[in-house]
Amino acid sequence: MGESTVKVQRLVKRYGDLVAVNDISFEVQPGEIFAFLGPNGAGKTTTVEILECLRPLTSGEVTVLGENVADARGTERIKKRIGVLPQDFNALRRLTARENLELFAAMYDNPASVKELIEVFGLQEKAKVRFDALSGGLKQRVGVAAALVNNPDLVFLDEPTTGLDPEVRRATWEVIRGLRGKGKTVFLTTHYMEEAQELADRIAMIVKGKIAAIGTPGELIKTYGGERTIVFTKGGDAVFGTLRRYFDNVAANNGDVLLPYTQTRDVEVALNALSERGLKVEMALRSPTIEEVFLKLAGFRITAEGEAK
Ligand SMILES: Nc1ncnc2c1ncn2[C@@H]1O[C@H](COP(=O)(O)OP(=O)(O)OP(=O)(O)O)[C@@H](O)[C@H]1O
Ligand SMILES: [Mg+2]
Known part of the structure; x- marks a missing residue:
């Protein structure tokens, strides 16, 4: 097997006394859709932001696309090759989807074609509408498109479908599968059981900063589903x-x-x-479903809002 796209060894992140990420290890393979599944506050965004070189780690070793995130040169190279949809994605309100994407594209040396992105994401009709007048689903789509302006090899999507209605959520899954179809590696976070089960090649269940279990949906169900x-x-x-x-x-x-x-x-x-x-x-x-696996391992369910219950 070739080199892992992401390799995390014994990663710890502390915010003062709070241990947000507590000694986790995992790898992400090229071309897979990998999902972090867990409730609010589990440490999903913290981990992802460390991988995106946006946040320093406390201890452990992390390589992304073969580069060490603790190394300044490595960080520079990683940033050129990753795409990021942040959890709180927002674009400039008064600009259209097209203008926003052009603005993002202008930050890179060899950007993707904005025209093509607009087409791929079905934003043609809305390309002239101000960002703040778009529906939640379309805003997220602009966000995913924005994450692709630098033709990244690895795309991070932090809760790409949170708050979207089920139909728009399914349409977004298709967009994400399309990324895998283009050979990209996708790292997504979610608190939706169905999303992880339907979309991910492998799932890491994250609970209170720890990985409770990791595997393909089939493996997890076979091992823990009963x-x-x-x-x-x-x-x-x-x-x-x-x-x-x-x-x-x-x-x-x-x-x-x-x-x-x-x-x-x-x-x-x-x-x-x-x-x-x-x-x-x-x-x-x-x-059994991934939901039953999660319940068994974590001892609680996750509500639609992402809360542990
Ligand atoms: N900058 C920060 N300073 C202090 N504590 C933080 C900071 N960012 C996150 N935390 C805490 O770290 C823990 C993990 O937060 P994180 O945002 O990584 O979780 P998450 O799994 O992404 O949850 P959510 O579903 O709410 O996005 C939480 O207890 C959170 O309150
Ligand atoms: Mg988060």
Whole structure:
């Protein structure tokens, strides 16, 4: 395997007495969408800003695109090759999307074509509208476009869809997948479980400055998600009673019958038992989600606003 795009070893960040990032290590590979998933205050922005060379670290070692963030020359080289959507992205209010992007582009030696960015992000119709008159979703899109004006290899997106409605959020996911399609590496932060599960190639769950678990969504679910469940829709008492003779862990829920299982043999046993008694059932298989993994590891859920609950 080639060199990691980001390599973090034993990173610690203190603000006075507060340990915001508490000894974390991880790597990001070229071309992947990597997500930091965690609640408000977990240390997502702090970590990302250290990687973006915007904030000094307290201890540990961090390399981005092969350069050390603690080295002034390295920092200079990193900044040329990364794109950044800050958590509180804002552009100049009175300027249009196009004017803003042109302003950003003017800061670089070899900028991307603003015309192309406007097209790629579907901003043509709105290119003449003042930034402050755009919807939240369009403002975020201008932000992602702005993060790309220097043709970066690695793009940081700090909560790119927070506050957007579900439809606009999904459209933004497509834009982010498009970045990966162009060979860019994407590092995003989010407190939305679904976003991490749907979008990320790998997820690091971050809780109170620590990485609780890291892996592909599939790996995390397999390792921490617990059992899969067969749901016998409206199975009722007969189905419940039959299965109860074979399985201790069968449960009834609003007329549905739930059977957690670990091996396909269990499914076979259940279906045979039901068919012997002439019980016709509709069934669905339910896999654990990233949300259940997070709950198990962190001990709490995250609300829509990003709060631990
Ligand atoms: N400049 C700062 N000075 C002091 N404390 C800070 C500073 N920036 C962040 N913190 C604290 O560090 C911790 C981590 O904050 P950080 O912003 O990294 O979290 P986050 O995961 O990005 O959360 P959010 O979802 O709110 O953006 C929090 O307790 C926060 O209050
Ligand atoms: Mg943050």
